[in-house]
Amino acid sequence: MAIESATFSSLDQKLISIDEILYARPHMPLATTRGRGWGGVTVDVHRAYPGVAEGYAGLDHHMIHYCSSGSAKLTQVRGGSTHSSVIKAGHSLIMPAGYPSCWEGDATPSARLRVPISLVASAAEQLGERAVPQVELRNVFETFDPVIGRLVQTFLAEMELDSHPCQVLIVDALSTAIAAHLIRRYNIFGVIESDRGRSLGRLEMARLTAFVEDNLHRSISLDELAAQVNVSRFHFCRIFKQSTGSTAFSFVEQCRIRRAQVLIVETNLSLAEVSLMTGFADQSHFTRRFHFHAGCTPAAFAREQGRRRPGRRQPPGD
Numbered sequence: 001m002a003i004e005s006a007t008f009s010s011l012d013q014k015l016i017s018i019d020e021i022l023y024a025r026p027h028m029p030l031a032t033t034r035g036r037g038w039g040g041v042t043v044d045v046h047r048a049y050p051g052v053a054e055g056y057a058g059l060d061h062h063m064i065h066y067c068s069s070g071s072a073k074l075t076q077v078r079g080g081s082t083h084s085s086v087i088k089a090g091h092s093l094i095m096p097a098g099y100p101s102c103w104e105g106d107a108t109p110s111a112r113l114r115v116p117i118s119l120v121a122s123a124a125e126q127l128g129e130r131a132v133p134q135v136e137l138r139n140v141f142e143t144f145d146p147v148i149g150r151l152v153q154t155f156l157a158e159m160e161l162d163s164h165p166c167q168v169l170i171v172d173a174l175s176t177a178i179a180a181h182l183i184r185r186y187n188i189f190g191v192i193e194s195d196r197g198r199s200l201g202r203l204e205m206a207r208l209t210a211f212v213e214d215n216l217h218r219s220i221s222l223d224e225l226a227a228q229v230n231v232s233r234f235h236f237c238r239i240f241k242q243s244t245g246s247t248a249f250s251f252v253e254q255c256r257i258r259r260a261q262v263l264i265v266e267t268n269l270s271l272a273e274v275s276l277m278t279g280f281a282d283q284s285h286f287t288r289r290f291h292f293h294a295g296c297t298p299a300a301f302a303r304e305q306g307r308r309r310p311g312r313r314q315p316p317g318d
Helices: 116-126 146-159 169-185 202-214 222-228 234-242 250-264 273-278 283-294 298-304
Strands: 040-046 050-057 060-067 071-078 080-090 091-095 102-109 110-116 140-145
Touching: 060 146, 060 169, 071 140, 071 250, 071 298, 080 091, 080 140, 102 250, 110 146, 110 169, 140 250, 146 169, 146 283, 169 222, 169 234, 202 250, 222 234, 222 250, 234 250, 250 273, 250 283, 250 298, 273 283, 273 298, 283 298
Parallel strands: none
Antiparallel strands: 040 110, 050 102, 060 091, 060 110, 071 080, 071 102, 091 140
16 A cells, blocks of 8 residues: 555545544554553554555544664655655554554564554643643654653563552553653643642642551552642642652652551561552562662561561450
């Protein structure tokens, strides 16, 4: 199919959904976040495809195409414009929802982030009309954006891990960051700085801490944390960092480690039991994160406290 022969009208073509695009294309991804129960952004990982000649109706979502390695010449047609260039590792293409597209040439190995328009719209809404009066993302044929690169690499790293209780919070944060970055850098109408004076008070931090400590045995999402202080998760991320100097993810993990230290000192539970009770997926993950925060392994910490847990008993009060 010659690229010139593929033309679409966004008015008479049904938009393709995140689920439908998986079967609308001739190639299935090598890896995907589909089926993992993650919310927010969907990530599909693809190998290199030589000799691409494809055309599609517009998507009902925004798409970020990130070149993960290699280089190849690719011609793209969108929005009445044609763009030919060599796409290299670290380059991104940004295709807003509703744009019919044509592709011809060679496609490099890529990660394709599919961002629901509702996610971006919600982020803009929570920032407020004064900050984001209108959202319309730019059509970007090629850009080098280190922020997108770092976020994509973090997504890919999580995809290589087994599911763990912190993953929901991490993925929520990554999806929020992607939406916020698209608004900040690629919104045609820009972003107006809003009042940054809001901070979390002592009672709000106490409420957050109590909620986290009561739920350390399971995954805790950004939505749940934000609900404790009656703000959106988008607003919560900013004011939490502004108020505490750390991220919500780091705060939750520190609470898990503190609880683990108490259990190690005050009970004879095995380290495997401690890891499960404090919301870590397995003992290996627990050991890595404990060492990161405490500077030693859980076993070394137990020895330093003079505890050798030969038997098992439940924590006091259970």
